[in-house]
Structures are given as C-alpha cells and as structure tokens.
Amino acid sequence: MPGAKDTVRVAALADLHYSRTAAAGMLQPLFAQITEAADVLVLCGDLTDYGLPEEARALAREVTSALKIPAVAVLGNHDYESKQQDEVGKIMMDAGVVPLDGDTTEIHGIGFAGVKGFCGGFGRRALGPWGEDIIKKFVHETIDEALKLESALARLRTTHLIALLHYAPIQETVEGEPPEIFAFLGCSRLEEPLTRYPVSAVFHGHAHHGQPEGRTRTNVPVFNVSMSLMRETFPHRPFRVVDVDMTATIDDADRRSGGDRRAVERAPTTTTTTI
Numbered sequence: 001m002p003g004a005k006d007t008v009r010v011a012a013l014a015d016l017h018y019s020r021t022a023a024a025g026m027l028q029p030l031f032a033q034i035t036e037a038a039d040v041l042v043l044c045g046d047l048t049d050y051g052l053p054e055e056a057r058a059l060a061r062e063v064t065s066a067l068k069i070p071a072v073a074v075l076g077n078h079d080y081e082s083k084q085q086d087e088v089g090k091i092m093m094d095a096g097v098v099p100l101d102g103d104t105t106e107i108h109g110i111g112f113a114g115v116k117g118f119c120g121g122f123g124r125r126a127l128g129p130w131g132e133d134i135i136k137k138f139v140h141e142t143i144d145e146a147l148k149l150e151s152a153l154a155r156l157r158t159t160h161l162i163a164l165l166h167y168a169p170i171q172e173t174v175e176g177e178p179p180e181i182f183a184f185l186g187c188s189r190l191e192e193p194l195t196r197y198p199v200s201a202v203f204h205g206h207a208h209h210g211q212p213e214g215r216t217r218t219n220v221p222v223f224n225v226s227m228s229l230m231r232e233t234f235p236h237r238p239f240r241v242v243d244v245d246m247t248a249t250i251d252d253a254d255r256r257s258g259g260d261r262r263a264v265e266r267a268p269t270t271t272t273t274t275i
C-alpha cells in the first residue's frame, strides 16, 4: 500500500483521571511527547475522575491542542460514575478520540478492538454464576463484556490486532495491588477471546499499582499502562510504546491456532517494545 509504514508505533496510557481541579494545560507536555514518540495513541479508560462532561471537555481541550496523532479509547469505571458515560464518549469523539465499546477501528493497517471489561477475579478463584440473582448478574456482566470483545475481534481482518480494555484480563498485571482487591481489578473471563484470535498485544489500566507487563496463557503480551504505574516505571517517558512490525505476516495456521506472539524488549530501561 503506498505510504504504508513498515513499523507503526503504538503508544498506550490509562487512568488519566482528569478532574475539575486539573490545571489547564497540564497534559499538554505529555501529549506533545506522545505525538513525537508514536503514530497512534491507545487510552485505556478512567479518562475522567468522576465521569463529568466538564472534565471530559477540559481533557478534550488538552487533546485537541497537543495530541497530533490518531487516538482510540475505552471508558473506565470512573467515566461511568455520573451516569453520563455516553456524553463523555461523545465529547472525546468530537476531540478526535475514537471511543470503542465492543467496536473496532483500523488505523495505519492495525485493527483495534476495545471494551471496558469488568471484574470477578482470576483463575480458579473467579466468581461463578451461583446463588443469588445479583451474583449471577455480576458474573454475566463480565461474560457479556468478554463476548463483546470476542465479536469485535472476529470482525477484524487486519494482520495485527490490538485489544484495549480498562479491566485486567490476567492476574499477572494486577500483582502488586493488595490481593484482597484482585477480584475487583479484572477477570480471566476477559482472557478467553484474547486466546482465540491472533492478538498482537493487549493494553489495560485500572490496576494503578500492578505490574507493567504479563502474558496470556497463549503468550500474548499484556501491558498495564496505568499512568501512575507508567510514571513509576518510566519516569522520563511515562507511557508504553509498542513497535508493530507491519512487514511480518501471520500464516493461516497461526491465525487459527491463536499463534505464538513474541515481544522483544529492546532495552529494559526504555518504554519501547517490538512485536
């Protein structure tokens, strides 16, 4: 394809928690740095602190004045707090950030699928749909989010698929948080769709003090890009950048099996990973 890039640099960040008390312009240096470092930005929820349209509008002003690359986003639980999540999503869309809620979009030849996700815990300790209706509804909320993600991934026909969530799909990237709250940080039911499709990378947030990187059981790299964790891990460039090699192809057998994804950390002190 004319003008197609051999490498697409995907930056990712979550949990901006933009609040009413934020100083105007505070994110502009960060968005300018991201514009320099990447070709597309992925935002993994908790864009606002209380889910207020005025918070979203202030964040949108930061985006439109300093971010000069395309961006995609999912909302997080904080964006739902004031029951105005649709308005928050619309404000972000008007600012050029594509909100995904079981939807897909294609940028620079990469397919993006996004859902908020939900919680419920991991592995054998995950909450089961048993007993009271309210417990069953809770579990079904997570199953519905996993199905939304699966349907979105199934619609994409690009070689590279990237999934974004707010909640964590694996336990590894929430470790570091108190074990008592693991069940509220994500759910392994969200991992299922990621093992069925040839996903190149997964980004999430919500676990502000988790681990920056883990793997699904089929070896797909999962990055926790929560802003506080990024600031702690990469103080000089507080966001993750993944280089996607667009010249690599995935053969049909690999596509069917889910494939064996590889991520090579170029240098442990930088934020850049190649897939």
Ligand SMILES: [Fe+2]
Binding pocket: 015, 017, 046, 076, 078, 206, 208
């Ligand atoms: Fe958060």
Ligand SMILES: [Fe+2]
Binding pocket: 046, 076, 077, 078, 166, 205, 206
């Ligand atoms: Fe959150």
